[in-house]
Amino acid sequence: MQEIAVTGGTGFFGAHLCRALLRAGYGVRCLTRSGEAPAGARRVAGDLDDADALHELLCGASIAIHLAAATRGGSPARFSEVNLAGTHRVIDAAVKARCVRFLYVSTDLAALACDPYGQSKRDAEDLVADSDLTWTILRFPALYGPSLMTRNCAVESLAEKVRSGRVFVPGNGRQRLSFLHTEDACEAVLRTLTCDETQRKCLFVGPQAVELDEAVRALAGGAGVRCRIVHVPWSVARATVRTALGAFRALPLNVSMFLTIDQDKVLDGTPFERLVGWRPTPTVDGLHRFAATLEAEARTYRRGA
Numbered sequence: 001m002q003e004i005a006v007t008g009g010t011g012f013f014g015a016h017l018c019r020a021l022l023r024a025g026y027g028v029r030c031l032t033r034s035g036e037a038p039a040g041a042r043r044v045a046g047d048l049d050d051a052d053a054l055h056e057l058l059c060g061a062s063i064a065i066h067l068a069a070a071t072r073g074g075s076p077a078r079f080s081e082v083n084l085a086g087t088h089r090v091i092d093a094a095v096k097a098r099c100v101r102f103l104y105v106s107t108d109l110a111a112l113a114c115d116p117y118g119q120s121k122r123d124a125e126d127l128v129a130d131s132d133l134t135w136t137i138l139r140f141p142a143l144y145g146p147s148l149m150t151r152n153c154a155v156e157s158l159a160e161k162v163r164s165g166r167v168f169v170p171g172n173g174r175q176r177l178s179f180l181h182t183e184d185a186c187e188a189v190l191r192t193l194t195c196d197e198t199q200r201k202c203l204f205v206g207p208q209a210v211e212l213d214e215a216v217r218a219l220a221g222g223a224g225v226r227c228r229i230v231h232v233p234w235s236v237a238r239a240t241v242r243t244a245l246g247a248f249r250a251l252p253l254n255v256s257m258f259l260t261i262d263q264d265k266v267l268d269g270t271p272f273e274r275l276v277g278w279r280p281t282p283t284v285d286g287l288h289r290f291a292a293t294l295e296a297e298a299r300t301y302r303r304g305a
């Protein structure tokens, strides 16, 4: 059985991925700071700054998948320490352990690199690409799917706003974004591991982008609610975010996405699709189904309460 070492297995996406890897027949070991590793995975206790823990994690694993990252609410120094220096240490440990494959999960925000999170992920990508490992970098857009651990996704928060009947959207709502379901993201990783043509490539993985208003309408349609979209001029929206982060709860998506959302993040997923022979769920269909599932769960909960 091939052993895969995973960092970030306790996070929103990592929990899905560990389950998918185990289902596919891989042995999985996870670096875990506190709490349990996902069921079926071996726990290796430690932090990204713990060289001994990284050695234990990677020794004997033929594949490394590096997901662990500071993803929200950090200072630039924190993003750099965890995402850049942490990646450096994981690469070192993977080289010493002679891993034959190294997969780095990155973000479309790395392409823009216009906030500390995106910049730190971009710098980490450069480290991976300069290493002697047989690497692949997958850039995901915003992920959505059920929460398996304690964390949920930004899209779930947006869906909640939509269910409340009113959503504030920065700009004119015509900015284009891609959203990827966690099941599709897991399938993308599995296909990458068995597709040699993805080696030494940085690839965007995501369905064709849709306008933000269309995404909101898909969530409203799935939830079976009417939702009023209120367009907020960029100047007002930015000032609101910068001066009163407390008011941010009224705005969709997280700070990084919010501040970069006007840059028309149309990224092309077709090179990845061609290499691995597979396509992700179209954004509108996926968001519609996701919102319908959330609404059904909320109805069951309300009946039980």
Ligand SMILES: NC(=O)c1ccc[n+]([C@@H]2O[C@H](COP(=O)([O-])OP(=O)(O)OC[C@H]3O[C@@H](n4cnc5c(N)ncnc54)[C@H](OP(=O)(O)O)[C@@H]3O)[C@@H](O)[C@H]2O)c1
Binding pocket: 007, 008, 009, 010, 011, 012, 013, 014, 031, 032, 033, 034, 046, 047, 048, 049, 066, 067, 068, 069, 070, 071, 072, 082, 086, 105, 106, 107, 108, 121, 139, 140, 141, 142, 143, 144, 151, 153
């Ligand atoms: N979610 C998205 O929409 C999205 C989109 C594009 C790309 N990505 C990328 O996908 C990856 C996973 O994202 P996610 O949403 O699952 O993030 P998440 O829910 O915030 O989870 C982050 C994971 O990293 C671990 N971690 C953070 N700092 C660590 C440290 N110093 N040492 C060891 N482990 C540490 C966390 O461990 P603890 O459980 O101990 O905190 C957790 O397992 C990230 O690399 C992110 O950049 C995510």
